[in-house]
Amino acid sequence: MSVELSQAGQVLTATNLSAGYDGRAIVQGVNVEATPGNVVSIVGPNGSGKSTLLKSLVGVVPVLDGTVAIGTRDITNFAPEKVATLGVGYVPQIDDVFPPLTVKENLEIGGFLLPRHDVASRIEAVLEFFPRLKEMMTRKAGKLSGGERKMLAMGRVLMLAPSVLVLDEPTANLAPMVATQLLEEYIRGFADHGSTVLLVEQRAKAALRISDWTCVLGGGRVVLAGAPKDLEQDPVFVESFLGGGAARR
């Protein structure tokens, strides 16, 4: 893996965070800290506020209470374009590419904040990392398969060599093999090279495999948090997220 694709991480902290739409809190009183070199995953049932939490961290959903910080800098309610300049790369769960734009144009938009003369070399670096994208540079993003599209979405955020990666269900709708490769090879790889990774993942087992810390969200609140090996011993967690059978193994 090319080290230069992402930068050494920064600490991303949410403190007592409440966020939601039209003044109505979807997540309430959430505390999360993602540190460099680690993958922090957030799991929970549908509607528990996982995506809303991530969106509030990157400025897409308003924070109603509490703070968001990068290192010591308070970035609460910063505009998304401002958050991007601070080295935070965000891949949403859906609508993660620009469908009418070609793969190359998607990457160029990913590198929008770069000096013009650096864009081509960054694209080369991203293509080294995702060589399959090379063959489809002139293809419109809307025509890509699920896996290719996710690769492009990741490639787009890597254009700015982010120090913090915020990923919302990156394996959604992917074939199991592709999903495993994405999680274990790429996403874990970013953390191993020093980046900070905050990940929402529906498949708890897979998330636990690559995480250093996991938070369980329920009803918009953190109901459980811990290292994966501890959570795997928690009967309630096992029953709810790993399937009852796992507890008996």
Added chain:
Amino acid sequence: MSSFGFGLMTAAVLAIATVGFTMQFAVTNVLNLAYGSVMINSAFVAYYFNKHGMNAWITLIFGVILGAVVSWALNKFVFTPFQRRNLAPITVVIVALGVDLIGTFGLQAIVGGGYVSFSVSSGREFHILGMFLSGMQLIILAICAVVLTLVHWLLKYTRLGKAMRATSANPNLARNSGVKTQRVISTTWLISGALCGLAGTIFAMNTGVFEATSAQLYIVMLLAAMFLGGPGEPYGAMFGALTIGLATEISAAYISPQYKEVVAFVVLLGMLTFRPYGIFGSEKTN
């Protein structure tokens, strides 16, 4: 063949107007029904300078500037405040309709109800591919070709153009990528407004005589061309304009020219019924 020539001229003017119109719609999410009013106001400003002795082709610059400034101001002081209030999209459409009426009849109150015309030489006539086209018409066609090429270059090869397309496709993701979408939207209003002003002025020149309400039904042609090509699709707009321009003028040779807008309206209804996302658009656009 002469109706084909007329159709080509109508299509040329319509193409410039529709590209600006659809660009506004795609990037800013406003269906600006006041577009025709800005067109005719721009034409009158250009006419004012022409009346005072300026060469008609040079007055185009003033039409372009007025179109750009008024469109930018409309967005800044009228549409954006309404959009920020998170009202239903139809509210902004109704506001645009109100602005159109104020713009058109306000102009009429100022300039009166009479017809006026640019003082511009038609030049000598050329016989091309069976069509008789005047020198003035050839200049308009050339302007259209240059403008559409520039729009293509802007959208395809410049940072701004790519940011405009990205903002149109997914504004939140564009912001997450560092694109200052509000700035892109303001610039889009300036550029599309400039196209609106240019289209209005050459529309008035090409029509010969015009008055304050001359572009009132033009919105039907714009909507038909836009929906034919695909809402928010600049290349679709070019195709739509060509088709609507030719269809309306050729039909005028067989039925009364008064029904030109009716032909456009029939096309519009047909597209809305059978393929509302247009020929170049996708269901997602719709």
